[in-house]
Amino acid sequence: MTRSERIVFALLAAYACGLLGLHVLYYAGLFTSTERDPSVWIHLTRTFFVTSFFLMISIQVARGRPFSLLVVAAASYSGATFIEDFLVIESSFFLPEHPLAGSLYALRPLFMLMLVYWAVLRRSIESA
């Protein structure tokens, strides 16, 4: 990976860790709550996808294998969830009242931009 890629990867990994931390807090609250949350399945699906992309990309980076298509897939997924949140669910962010959620929500466009940039950069490197 180039130097700029490493910086982008570190920033994206930090964002993903923050997001997954929020997921953990949400599930912790869910276990102690007596009320049933109807959107739990959507949240579980999201946790699964975010964790899968993060793990698969990290493993491929560690193995030194091609991973550009995985980054493309992750960028598309983040775009689709953004459209879904923006147009349908309005705000599906976990624990919207949490201070971490506020910063993650504000940084989301930057996160998507970095992911798309990385996808284009990595794809052009690997296909060259």
Next chain:
Amino acid sequence: MNDKLSKEEIEALAASAGAVSLNSIAYNLHIRSQLARRSFYALNLCALAFLFVSGTGIMDGWLDQVNAPPEQGVTDLKIRTLLVFLLFLCVNLAMTFDRFYIESLVSAISIYLYAIATRFSQFYEYLTLEDVWPFAVFVLIRLIPMTLLIVLIREEQRRTAPDRDSLS
């Protein structure tokens, strides 16, 4: 095997077939395998069928049939239609200009898998034994475009892979 044509072959093709645009779907389908061509047509048919059906009330009626309450977080059909339309445009344009085609296919399958997983998980807690048949049809219909996308990605990876024979 690499199916891409050499410069001489492209010139010969252009000379024999008149003005062949290298940015046409016909040309870009011609340089791909028969399986890829058929899968591409079938995928387009599926997308058009979905766009047509979502414009009518058939799908809403079907959703009512499987007891999926829209007020319980089941994603609006409109957003799914929008995504399918965007992917349909993206895949076709990418094929026409032979740019980012495999990336478009990967994007389509990524979003499609997410849509399937969300839909299944949303339905899961509302399903009863009476819903077995409608749900089985739903699963089968979902699997067809996914299979086509996987076939197209595999074909494209095979086509764009470096030709090992040319090194020897």
